[in-house]
Amino acid sequence: MGVRDLLYSVYERRLSWKLARTPAEMMPRHVALMLDGNRRWARDAGFVDVNDGHRVGAAKIAHLLAWCEEAGVEVVTLWLLSTDNLLRPSAELEPLLKIITDVVDELSGPAARWRLRLVGALEMLPRPMADRLTAAAARTVDRPGLELNIAVGYGGRQEIADAVRKLLLQHAETGTTIEELAEVLDVDHIAAHLYTSGQPDPDLVIRTSGEQRLSGFLMWQSAHSEFWFCEAYWPAFRRIDFLRALRDYAARHRRFGS
Secondary structure: OOHHHHHHHHHHHHHHHHHHOOOHHHOOOEEEEEOOOHHHHHHHOOOOOOHHHHHHHHHHHHHHHHHHHHOOOOEEEEEEEEOOHHHOOHHHHHHHHHHHHHHHHHHOOOOOOOEEEEEOOHHHOOHHHHHHHHHHHHOOOOOOOOEEEEEEEEOHHHHHHHHHHHHHHHHHHOOOOHHHHHHHOOHHHHHOOOOOOOOOOOOEEEEOOOOOOOOOOOOOHHHHOEEEEOOOOHHHOOHHHHHHHHHHHHHOOOOOOO
16 A cells, blocks of 8 residues: 555544544435536546446445445435436447446345435336336335435436426316416425425535536425535545545535525
């Protein structure tokens, strides 16, 4: 181990020790992550096939979930595929869809302990992929571990549109008129029809790769979230980076709208 690695190891242990003594109410219950920079990492690392970046990134997810469990996180949301990604050329999209489907299968395997929930417009995905993802989530419904939201075919505007559509259809079935609905409609009615209904909103949103924007990720739910942007590409994201995000979160004074 080189001097630099030794120093990082000591620093990581110090951060871990400090966070273990941080009051639970100062730690996030729900962490959402935008796993960005896979292709750029692959190019910088000299890979001929940039999809190797997605493969390395996919393999890191289980490590991330272990870190979250150690920190007492209850809900994790991972954005793996946006609705915009579905517009990519098939030569680029098809390998990505296979990598995502394979990793979700692995995360739902018999050795895994997480409860998977699909977050996105599955009808926009190829049917075989949607069926495999649905089957993977169904295998985990009785597991006791943290709840893992897999955001695939996800777009923030699409989610809100879907929530409003579901709300209107529900009330139409009961005979409620538009005028009657308008009288009682509030934010809670819409929130109850979001993909993440019944879950706490994300306390902390992390984006890797140095980009400092949400790109529509959890637009509704992140109204009061804290954000942490990391320069590292997702395949290079380390436990020490995650611990830094938790440390910074614990040090912030959350104002919730002010």
